[in-house]
Amino acid sequence: MSAGRVGYGPWVTGAGRPKPRVEVRRSARRRRTVSAYRDGDVTVVLLPARMTRAEEREWVAVMLDRLAAKESRRQPPSGDSALLARARRLAAAHLGGTVEPASVRWVDNQNSRWGSCTPEDGSIRLSSRLRSLPSWVVDYVLVHELAHLREPGHDAAFWALVAAYPRAERARGYLEGIVAGSGLDWSDLDGGAAG
Numbered sequence: 733m734s735a736g737r738v739g740y741g742p743w744v745t746g747a748g749r750p751k752p753r754v755e756v757r758r759s760a761r762r763r764r765t766v767s768a769y770r771d772g773d774v775t776v777v778l779l780p781a782r783m784t785r786a787e788e789r790e791w792v793a794v795m796l797d798r799l800a801a802k803e804s805r806r807q808p809p810s811g812d813s814a815l816l817a818r819a820r821r822l823a824a825a826h827l828g829g830t831v832e833p834a835s836v837r838w839v840d841n842q843n844s845r846w847g848s849c850t851p852e853d854g855s856i857r858l859s860s861r862l863r864s865l866p867s868w869v870v871d872y873v874l875v876h877e878l879a880h881l882r883e884p885g886h887d888a889a890f891w892a893l894v895a896a897y898p899r900a901e902r903a904r905g906y907l908e909g910i911v912a913g914s915g916l917d918w919s920d921l922d923g924g925a926a927g
Contacts, residue, residue, distance in 0.1 A: 754792055758783070768795035773906075775799060812837040819856065819874050826896045831881040836874070838863070846907060847873045849880035856881075865906070872903030 753774045758781040768777045777795050779788060812835075819836045823829060834854030842848065842859035849856050856877040862870050875897040883890035894900050 754796070756788060756792065766791045766795060768799055770799065815858070815874075818871075819878060822871055822874050822897075823878050826875050827878055827882070827893060831878050833878060833881065847877045849877040851881050851884050854881060865910075868899050869903045869906050872897055872900055873907075875900070 755771075755774050755776050757776060757778050759778065760781045762778060762780045764780065766777065766779055768775055770776075775796060777792050779791060783791070815838065816833065816836045819833050823831050823833070832854065833856050836856040836858070838860045839857045840860045842857065842861075845859065846862060847856065847858045856874070858870070858873060858877070862873060876894050879890055879893035883893060897903075
């Protein structure tokens, strides 16, 4: 089997969202079918070797749309009430149920932070830019903001609470990668984390 590889991205599109990294693999044995799957943060698209570059671009777009549609059907509901319920589940699971958010909602006006919290009234806001990210990354940002309900600053006690989320370090790295790839100055993100 002969395979060629073409890497795309990551690059930033509207509202600072990165396009996924794509690896195209061509095969002389593949005659008509096109398929795609996720391998970590890379989307692998399998194509017949005879396809032109224009057909390749078209099929990559089609397959990215199909995968996104399939994944969105698996995502939990994304409305504000669903987000509040999700935050309460995370607080119970990772913070021992010691915090209770009064409200959690998506907002479109946070361009230099992933989330924010007002401990005085128990409100949490998440940037709508997070909607396209993996659910475990959104959960990390929620845990980060929930921890602010107990520890308003970013001291050692705060980070110990956040570390209770098992994928905290990985999610921070994921967000830092997006920030680094965007070329923007997001210095108020606590080293790439939520606000």
